Amino acid sequence: xxxxxxxxxxxxxxxxxxxxxxxxxxxxxTVNVTLWDKGANANMATDLGMNMSGHDMSKAxxxxxxxxxxxxxxxxxxxxxxxxSETIHEMIVVPVHDTKSPLPYNDAESRVNEDAAGHLGxxxxxxxxxxxxxxxxxxxxxxxxxxxxxGHFANGMWAELTVQ
Ligand SMILES: [Cu+2]
Numbered sequence: 118x119x120x121x122x123x124x125x126x127x128x129x130x131x132x133x134x135x136x137x138x139x140x141x142x143x144x145x146x147t148v149n150v151t152l153w154d155k156g157a158n159a160n161m162a163t164d165l166g167m168n169m170s171g172h173d174m175s176k177a178x179x180x181x182x183x184x185x186x187x188x189x190x191x192x193x194x195x196x197x198x199x200x201x202s203e204t205i206h207e208m209i210v211v212p213v214h215d216t217k218s219p220l221p222y223n224d225a226e227s228r229v230n231e232d233a234a235g236h237l238g239x240x241x242x243x244x245x246x247x248x249x250x251x252x253x254x255x256x257x258x259x260x261x262x263x264x265x266x267x268g269h270f271a272n273g274m275w276a277e278l279t280v281q
Contacts (some may be wrong), residue, residue, distance in 0.1 A: 145192065145194060146188045146189060146191065146192065146193045146194065147193075147194045147195075147196055148183050148184070148185065148188060148193060148194070148195050148196070148278065149183070149184050149196050149198075150181060150182070150183050150195050150196065150197040150198070150208055150262060150276075151181070151182040151183075151197075151198055151200050152179075152180075152181060152197065152198065152199045152200060152201065152206035152207075152208065152243065152264060152274070153179060153180055153181075153182065153200045153201065154178060154179035154180075154200075154201045154204050154206070154274075155178040155179065156178075156202070156203070157203050157204055159178035159179075160176075160178055161178065161268055161271075161272045162176050162177060162178070162271065162272045162273060163227075163268070163271045163272070164271060165177050165271060165272060165273035166219065166220065166222065166229075166263075166270045166271045166273075166275065167213075167219065167220060167261055167263070167270075167275050167277070168216075168217060168218055168219040168220075169219055169271060174273055176273070177272060177273025177274070178272060178273070179201075179204075179206070179264070179269055179272050179273060179274045180273050180274055180275075180276070181208065181262050181263060181264060181274055181275055181276040182276065183262055183276040183278055186276070186277065186278060186279060187278070187279040187280075187281060188255075188278070188279075188280055188281070189280070189281055190255060190256055190257045190280050190281065191254065191255070192252060192253075192254055193252070193253055193254075193255050193280070194250060194251070194252045195208065195210070195240065195250060195251045195252075195253070195262070196248065196250050197240040197243065197248060197249050197250065197251065198243075198247075198248040199243035199244065199245055199246060199247055199248070200246075201245045201246075202245055202246075203245055204245060204266075205242050205243065205244055205245070205266060206242075206243055206264045206266060206269065206274070207239060207240060207241050207242050207243060207264050207265060207266060208239060208240045208251070208262050208263070208264060209229075209231060209236060209238075209239040209262070209263055209264070209265050210236075210237045210238050210239065210251070210253060210260055210261075210262055210278075211229075211231070211234040211235045211236055211237060211260065211261055211263075212235050212237065212258055212259070212260055213258070213259035213260060213261050213277070214235070216259060220234045220261070220263075220270075221233035221234050222270075222271075226267060227267040227268045227271060228265050228266075228267050228270065229263065229265050229270050231265060237253055237255075237260075238251050238253050239251065242266075255280045256280065257280050257281055258279075258280055259277060259278070259279055259280075260277070260278040260279075260280060261275050261276070261277055261278070262275065262276050262277075262278055263275035263276075
């Protein structure tokens with residue numbers, strides 16, 4: 118009798134575990150994104166975009182903070198808040214095809230070339246204090262979240278996201 122019960126219970130346990138795992142895989146994933154700056158009079162760096170020549174991110178006077186920095190593949194919701202008191206910011210999502218190369222950049226406009234970079238979606242031009250959301254279906258890989266108001270990306274306004 119005892120042997121029978123054990124044999125019967127083990128598969129049930131396995132089914133329960135499988136249900137739990139698939140439940141967590143389907144759970145909504147949210148990335149909280151904060152767009153920040155040190156005020157409209159702060160210095161603007163011109164070389165702090167991802168894989169540009171500058172590397173001292175402590176000089177960035179604006180930025181993108183994304184938590185968590187790594188999420189599971191699938192549906193991902195970005196909840197984006199512009200924490201600036203006076204400057205419009207936005208968040209654009211593109212895939213990173215080469216972790217060592219800069220994004221395609223238009224020097225004359227001081228902006229990333231969004232189409233060439235593979236624009237996946239954005240929360241466009243949030244006024245100071247405003248919030249918006251974006252939902253994307255993301256495959257495993259590296260992505261970058263950045264602001265493409267002229268000059269902002271090169272001033273350090275970007276963050277990486279890993280999708281596993
Ligand atoms: Cu910005």
